[in-house]
Amino acid sequence: MKRRIILLGPPGSGKGTVAARLQHEFGWSHVSSGHMLRREEESGSALGKRLRRFLEAGELVPDEIVLQVMETWLKGAPLERGFMLDGFPRTLAQARTLDEWLLPKKSPVEVVLLYDCDFAVILGRITGRQSCPACGRAYHARTSPPKVAGQCDDCGIALVQRSDDSAAVTRKRFEIYSRQTEPLVDYYRCQGKLTVLDA
Numbered sequence: 001m002k003r004r005i006i007l008l009g010p011p012g013s014g015k016g017t018v019a020a021r022l023q024h025e026f027g028w029s030h031v032s033s034g035h036m037l038r039r040e041e042e043s044g045s046a047l048g049k050r051l052r053r054f055l056e057a058g059e060l061v062p063d064e065i066v067l068q069v070m071e072t073w074l075k076g077a078p079l080e081r082g083f084m085l086d087g088f089p090r091t092l093a094q095a096r097t098l099d100e101w102l103l104p105k106k107s108p109v110e111v112v113l114l115y116d117c118d119f120a121v122i123l124g125r126i127t128g129r130q131s132c133p134a135c136g137r138a139y140h141a142r143t144s145p146p147k148v149a150g151q152c153d154d155c156g157i158a159l160v161q162r163s164d165d166s167a168a169v170t171r172k173r174f175e176i177y178s179r180q181t182e183p184l185v186d187y188y189r190c191q192g193k194l195t196v197l198d199a
């Protein structure tokens, strides 16, 4: 079975939701760069302060910062147990660096799943998204609402909407995806690793 997996696709294509379920049910490791960057930002570190404005604007965090955060993950990651990378890599430079990191460890990426999805569908999904600030559980106001509106089923805590989940920021993130991340589709197709899913 293929265990080192990249989940590729625009924000809101469902890759994070599926990965979280697979982690919950099978214990596969779900590695979300967005989650790690937000944690770094919340820690108040110097690095976190530098990346705040990119997160808030829905823009890509510069490669140099993302690679620093992801290298820290890689150093402690049990690669033989596999991973589902969600949100990383997002640029060609990141993809090439990841390949360089994994090569000497003889643990190359094995498969890249492309979550193919239209912008109109994404807009509906993202603007209804809510999550629990404590456990990270994700909800959707229309398609998977909590039992009590605005409250986490597990923790009872008030749900939050990410500041970058507005319609304007969603449109911008989709454009950034088309421009900067879509080239990865050809990059991995050329490596013979791409599988396209109708998301």
Ligand code: AMP
Binding pocket: 011, 032, 033, 034, 035, 037, 054, 055, 058, 059, 060, 061, 062, 066, 086, 087, 088, 089, 090, 091, 094, 164, 173
């Ligand atoms: P996500 O949770 O994957 O949608 O990521 C949330 C935000 O984190 C993005 O809008 C970017 O600002 C930042 N981010 C996450 N992963 C990356 C990455 N690989 N490269 C650059 N920025 C990223």
